[in-house]
Amino acid sequence: MRSRTNGKTEAAPSSLEGSPAGSPEGPPCDVLVVGGGVIGLVTAWRAAQRGLAVTVVDPEPGGGAAQVAAGMLAAVTELHYGEQTLLGLNLASARRYPDFAAELTEASGQDIGYRACGTLAVALDADDRAHLRDLHALQVRSGLTSEWLNGRECRRLEPMLAPGVRGGLRVDGDHQVDPRRLAAALVVACERAGVRFTRAWAQALSVVRDRATGVVLADGTALAAGQTVLAGGSLSGRLAGVPEEVTAPVRPVKGQVLRLTVPRRYAPFLSRTVRAVVRGSHVYLVPRVSGELVVGATSEELGWDTTVTAGGVYELLRDAHELVPGITELPLTETRAGLRPGSPDNAPLLGPTALAGLHLATGHHRNGILLTPVTGDVMAHALTTGELPDEAAAFTPRRFTSAHLNSSKHLTELSA
Numbered sequence: 223m224r225s226r227t228n229g230k231t232e233a234a235p236s237s238l239e240g241s242p243a244g245s246p247e248g249p250p251c252d253v254l255v256v257g258g259g260v261i262g263l264v265t266a267w268r269a270a271q272r273g274l275a276v277t278v279v280d281p282e283p284g285g286g287a288a289q290v291a292a293g294m295l296a297a298v299t300e301l302h303y304g305e306q307t308l309l310g311l312n313l314a315s316a317r318r319y320p321d322f323a324a325e326l327t328e329a330s331g332q333d334i335g336y337r338a339c340g341t342l343a344v345a346l347d348a349d350d351r352a353h354l355r356d357l358h359a360l361q362v363r364s365g366l367t368s369e370w371l372n373g374r375e376c377r378r379l380e381p382m383l384a385p386g387v388r389g390g391l392r393v394d395g396d397h398q399v400d401p402r403r404l405a406a407a408l409v410v411a412c413e414r415a416g417v418r419f420t421r422a423w424a425q426a427l428s429v430v431r432d433r434a435t436g437v438v439l440a441d442g443t444a445l446a447a448g449q450t451v452l453a454g455g456s457l458s459g460r461l462a463g464v465p466e467e468v469t470a471p472v473r474p475v476k477g478q479v480l481r482l483t484v485p486r487r488y489a490p491f492l493s494r495t496v497r498a499v500v501r502g503s504h505v506y507l508v509p510r511v512s513g514e515l516v517v518g519a520t521s522e523e524l525g526w527d528t529t530v531t532a533g534g535v536y537e538l539l540r541d542a543h544e545l546v547p548g549i550t551e552l553p554l555t556e557t558r559a560g561l562r563p564g565s566p567d568n569a570p571l572l573g574p575t576a577l578a579g580l581h582l583a584t585g586h587h588r589n590g591i592l593l594t595p596v597t598g599d600v601m602a603h604a605l606t607t608g609e610l611p612d613e614a615a616a617f618t619p620r621r622f623t624s625a626h627l628n629s630s631k632h633l634t635e636l637s638a
């Protein structure tokens with residue numbers, strides 16, 4: 223594996239690449255999941271529930287982008303032109319959330335902060351209003367439920383909104399969950415379901431006679447498995463030993479987020495998620511029952527850099543303040559940056575690859591928390607049957623195989 227920070231990479235020793243080097247540790251498991259973020263964890267949990275022997279490899283399971291994410295379950299408000307296929311999967315996952323939250327709470331004994339609070343997307347000027355009107359039209363054409371409100375109606379719902387709000391979309395189906403609680407609960411649910419954790423970095427995929435057979439850890443230990451799932455988030459494309467034609471085309475998309483605290487005397491400050499596009503930048507405020515108010519997020523293509531910058535914090539506070547002026551009274555309790563695992567079409571890569579024994583569960587980009595429930599079900603299905611269920615057929619990693627090869631060839635030709 224290569225270094226985690228700032229995109230400075232250290233190539234794995236060539237002796238490990240693609241070889242079953244190292245001494246095997248213990249009996250092979252059925253499924254080895256590389257990456258214990260929410261996607262790897264939900265895959266492991268659901269696979270273990272189906273009777274498979276599962277191991278998760280991650281130095282810090284439950285970490286990853288969920289430590290930063292806001293936790294909006296925004297299938298409707300995050301709809302973009304050209305992403306109608308993804309919309310189907312997003313809606314399928316949103317529908318699962320109430321039962322998923324109840325089952326995970328029962329399995330882990332932990333509340334995951336699922337809150338059916340709805341969302342209000344507002345416009346501050348004529349351009350934002352036109353943008354929101356377009357989104358509303360697209361939502362209606364896509365059969366989604368959202369209601370156009372004028373400025374006064376928006377402020378009646380959320381009195382802390384700025385007087386200048388011109389109108390907005392009320393989306394009662396876009397809810398929220400607390401991603402940190404979600405990740406922690408998944409770790410416990412996995413442990414209780416018999417999933418084993420190896421707290422280490424996977425250095426290289428082992429491939430024997432055109433079949434993935436597990437991984438080799440940084441200390442040379444080999445872990446053998448019938449099937450290996452690569453769920454390494456933004457690092458998914460960087461595991462050594464993965465043949466080029468099945469390498470995940472995933473890149474890091476940096477997001478900076480602020481956490482403020484609403485003192486009890488101000489509650490309820492906001493009763494639902496409030497979001498807007500301000501001068502072309504997206505800003506949202508997600509209020510939790512605990513008093514935490516998450517303000518996010520920047521979207522930056524800067525490799526593996528996770529520095530919190532003055533400019534990022536300034537822009538988020540400036541835009542959030544235009545939306546809800548009262549935020550300047552609140553204590554600023556945390557600033558943090560994380561990496562979304564972006565894919566070329568902003569949709570996840572799920573299920574078997576062209577290399578026997580290797581699956582991908584990655585590329586969830588800005589919707590990984592929303593897509594956690596459906597990903598668990600889809601991956602468990604793929605691991606037990608070898609095939610993707612119909613609802614996820616469009617998300618096969620194979621959709622990129624030839625395009626990926628062609629673009630690599632093109633780049634090679636350009637640099638020659």
Ligand SMILES: Cc1cc2nc3c(=O)[nH]c(=O)nc-3n(C[C@H](O)[C@H](O)[C@H](O)COP(=O)(O)OP(=O)(O)OC[C@H]3O[C@@H](n4cnc5c(N)ncnc54)[C@H](O)[C@@H]3O)c2cc1C
Pocket residue numbers: 223256257258259260261262279280281282283284285286287288290291292293294295296422423424425453454455456457458461476477478479518519559560561562563583584585586587588589590591592593
């Ligand atoms: C600022 C921000 C805001 C967001 N807001 C939302 C939101 O409101 N709603 C929403 O649905 N989504 C949101 N997301 C997206 C969501 O957080 C991600 O899509 C999701 O968390 C990705 O989960 P993952 O498990 O695929 O990857 P990650 O969380 O990145 O986890 C990957 C794990 O793999 C491990 N790993 C990688 N390589 C190896 C290796 N070789 N060996 C061992 N371990 C390895 C890492 O240590 C890490 O723990 C947001 C993301 C960011 C950054």
